[in-house]
Amino acid sequence: MEVIIITGASDGIGAEMARQLARARGNAVALVLAARNEAALQAVAADCAAAGAATLVVPTDVAQQAQCRALVAAALQRFGRIDSLVNNAGRSAHALFEEVADLGWYEELMKVNLWGAIWCTHAALPHLKAARGRIVAVSSLAGLVGVPGRTAYGASKFAMAGFFEALRAELKPHGVSVTTAYPGVVDTRIRHRGYNAAGGELGKSSLREEGAMPVADCARLILGAMRARRREVVMTAKGRLGRWLKLLAPGLIEKIAMKALKEEARPHA
Structure with a gap:
């Protein structure tokens, strides 16, 4: 039985990855589901169990290193191994830097988006090496191209x-693959729950949502890359093109990035 830990599994991309894995693998997979919202995790776990997967719900705030360690320990105690870590x-955010008075929430965002992944990976690493397993990091196109209002x-x-x-190169001799995923605008609520300039909740998306990728398609692409150890x-095609344009025509990329924002979210003189 393959044991897969998924953080952020209570909704959106994480929940959909769990459901797709359960439908595809049935009783050949054990899913360790982590997020802060236990009730939502239980609902996802019930869907996965109905498809035949073994499940373990571990309420986890990845911004706390001790909870990341406890997540890995719970997976090992229940299933005895870890094959993949997703x-x-x-968390999202949108704010013009000059409008931010207190940078405390920048640090909190970094704990969730960066340190949570580092802490979980560090705790699971010996077991992933033993299994010659897989690591997935869900980044964003905003991790390839700078977008106004998205400094944090x-x-x-x-x-x-x-x-x-860097970790991918370190782990190559150990047979552990590292796949980084760069979604664009996906049809989830993550942007609505992101930070605003004051550190509160945005309550709306600052990006143009027309043509947002269905969450099922995003999950399928990530899982396919994980299986293939890409x-x-x-x-998106626009994202792939943007990587090259950033090198060849950086001014053009800045204009494209600006057009991705709603008018009211753009910086103005």
Whole structure:
């Protein structure tokens, strides 16, 4: 039985990955589901169990290192091994830097998006090496291209991409794959729950949502890349093109990034 830990599994991409794994693997997979919302985790676990998967719900705040360690310990106690770790937990944010009075929430965002992934990975690493397993890091296109208003979010995702790129090289001799995923705008509520300039909740998305990728498609692409042990998966054609344009025409990329924002979310002179 393959044992897979998924953080941020209570809704959105994480929950959908869990459901797809359960439907595809049935009783051949054990899913360790982690997030802060226990009731939502239990609902996802029930869906997965109905498809035949073994499940374990571990309420976890990845911004707390001790809870990341406890998550890994709970998985080992229940199933005795860890084959894959999906670092999916994350929070969004949108604020113009000049409008931020207290940078405390920048630090909190970094704990969730970067340190949570690092802490979980560090705790699970010996067991992933023993299994010659897989690590997935769910980053964002904002981790490849800077977007106005996303200084905090982009910083966390750029850092995440750099950490896992270096770790991939370190773990190659041990047979552990590291896949970094770069979703674009996906049809979830993450942007509505992100930080605003005052450190509160945005309550709405600052990005244009037209043509947002269905969450099922995003989850399927990430899981396919994980199975194939791919280095990375950039979700959209625009994202793949943007990586090259950033090198060849950086001014054009800045204009494209600006157009991705709703008018009221753009910086103005």
